[in-house]
Structure formats: structure tokens, C-alpha cells
Amino acid sequence: QVQLVESGGGLVKPGGSLRLSCAASGFTFTDFYMYWIRQAPGKGLEWISYISGSGIPTYYTASLRGRFTISRDNAKNSLYLQMSSLRVEDTAVYYCARASFKGYISSWDAFDVWGQGTLVSVSS
Amino acid sequence: DIQMTQSPSSLSASVGDRVTITCRASQGIRNDLGWYQQTPGKAPKRLIYAASSLQSGVPSRFSGSGSGTEFTLTISSLQPEDFAIYYCLQHNSYPWTFGQGTKVEIK
Numbered sequence: 001q002v003q004l005v006e007s008g009g010g011l012v013k014p015g016g017s018l019r020l021s022c023a024a025s026g027f028t029f030t031d032f033y034m035y036w037i038r039q040a041p042g043k044g045l046e047w048i049s050y051i052s053g054s055g056i057p058t059y060y061t062a063s064l065r066g067r068f069t070i071s072r073d074n075a076k077n078s079l080y081l082q083m084s085s086l087r088v089e090d091t092a093v094y095y096c097a098r099a100s101f102k103g104y105i106s107s108w109d110a111f112d113v114w115g116q117g118t119l120v121s122v123s124s
Numbered sequence: 125d126i127q128m129t130q131s132p133s134s135l136s137a138s139v140g141d142r143v144t145i146t147c148r149a150s151q152g153i154r155n156d157l158g159w160y161q162q163t164p165g166k167a168p169k170r171l172i173y174a175a176s177s178l179q180s181g182v183p184s185r186f187s188g189s190g191s192g193t194e195f196t197l198t199i200s201s202l203q204p205e206d207f208a209i210y211y212c213l214q215h216n217s218y219p220w221t222f223g224q225g226t227k228v229e230i231k
Contacts, residue, residue, distance in 0.1 A: 044222055045160075045168065045211055045213075045225075046222070047219060047220045047221070047222070059218060059219075061219050062219075095167055099215070107154070107155075108215045109173065110158055110173070110213060110215040111158065111160070111170060111213065112170050112179070114167040114168055114169070116166075116167055
């Protein structure tokens with residue numbers, strides 16, 4: 001069964017660091033781009049980063065560049081998000097999701113599977 | 125960045141009502157749009173992909189239409205389990221962007 005399971009969230013002080021993980025199962029991990037999406041409490045969804053199936057390229061929303069690093073270990077079917085210099089406004093539930101590019105229609109099959117989310121709270 | 129504007133931001137409806145939610149893109153996105161449903165404490169779930177294709181396992185009362193800049197999600201007969209927040213997502217160009225959400229509440 002296709003599944004994504006996030007872990008690693010928790011309470012961290014401003015300026016601190018945290019590493020999120022997303023374990024994938026039930027599908028060929030390398031066939032998919034993987035994404036991190038976050039949702040601040042009571043707010044909408046914000047796509048923040050992606051990584052290709054091979055690990056290159058990666059992309060970040062402009063507000064995060066330099067503070068967060070996305071990576072993957074295809075041997076472990078795992079996706080990661082290393083977060084540093086955390087701010088109060090980074091408090092959110094962080095989801096991982098997958099997407100694949102369908103060349104025959106030149107379009108993406110986007111976010112058909114999501115993890116359950118992991119909560120990151122940044123507070124002093 | 126492409127802006128996605130959903131309307132309304134919230135609505136109240138009764139079981140059995142027909143409900144329509146609109147998403148407008150700030151520029152043309154072909155049919156590169158999906159609709160997602162989120163219930164409290166849960167991850168979003170995809171309902172519609174490619175603007176009008178029903179995700180496997182999703183009830184047929186959900187339908188999507190549109191292309192270019194204007195898109196619609198319709199629930200033909202609202203059921204109790206449909207009370208949730210609905211989001212559109214454009215995946216035509218990066219950064220992919222979500223609409224701000226439409227909360228469907230019980231009247």
C-alpha cells in the first residue's frame with residue numbers, strides 16, 4: 001500500500017534546528033519528485049520545497065532559501081528536510097507528498113499521496 | 125508567481141445541497157489544477173486532478189471543470205462527510221500555489 005510517514009517534528013527554540021524525515025513505501029521511490037508542504041495553525045497550505053527523483057535538482061520557495069535543505073536517500077526510500085535558524089513563523093504541520101511528470105501530456109500528476117504530517121513548534 | 129483566488133472563502137450549506145467552489149488563476153494554467161479536501165486534523169486528500177478527472181475512490185458527486193484561468197469544483201449533493209476545507213492547487217509553473225481555501229460548513 002502506498003504510504004508516506006513523516007517524523008521528527010517537535011518543540012524547538014527560535015534559532016534552533018530540526019530534521020524531518022518522510023518514509024515512503026509501496027511505490028518506486030525514485031520515479032517521483034518529493035515535496036514538503038506546510039500549514040501554519042489555522043492557515044492554508046504552502047508548498048516549500050521539492051527534490052527530483054535523483055536528488056538533483058532541488059527547489060525552495062524564496063522565503064526559505066538558505067535556511068532549509070531538502071535531501072533524499074533513495075536506498076532508504078526516505079526524504080528529509082533539514083531546518084535551521086528556525087523562526088516562530090515556521091511553526092506548522094509539515095507534510096511530505098509526491099508528484100510525477102507525465103511526459104505524454106507534458107504535465108504533472110501532483111500530490112496524489114500525502115503523509116499524515118508532523119508538527120513543528122518554534123517557541124521560546 | 126501565479127496567484128490562485130478561491131471563492132467563496134466560506135459557505136454554509138445543508139445536506140443534499142448543490143455546492144460550487146470557484147478558483148481563478150492570475151494567468152492561464154491550461155488544466156494543470158487539482159482540488160483537495162481537508163478535514164480537521166487530517167492531511168489533504170486529492171479529489172480531482174487535471175481540472176476535471178475524478179481521483180479513484182472519490183464519490184461521483186464530486187466533479188471539476190474549467191481550463192485556462194477559471195475552474196470549478198461542484199458537489200452535486202452535499203453529504204455529512206463533505207463538511208471540510210477545499211483547496212485548489214496549480215501545478216503549471218513553479219512555485220506551485222494553492223488557493224486560500226473554502227470552508228464548507230453545516231447550515
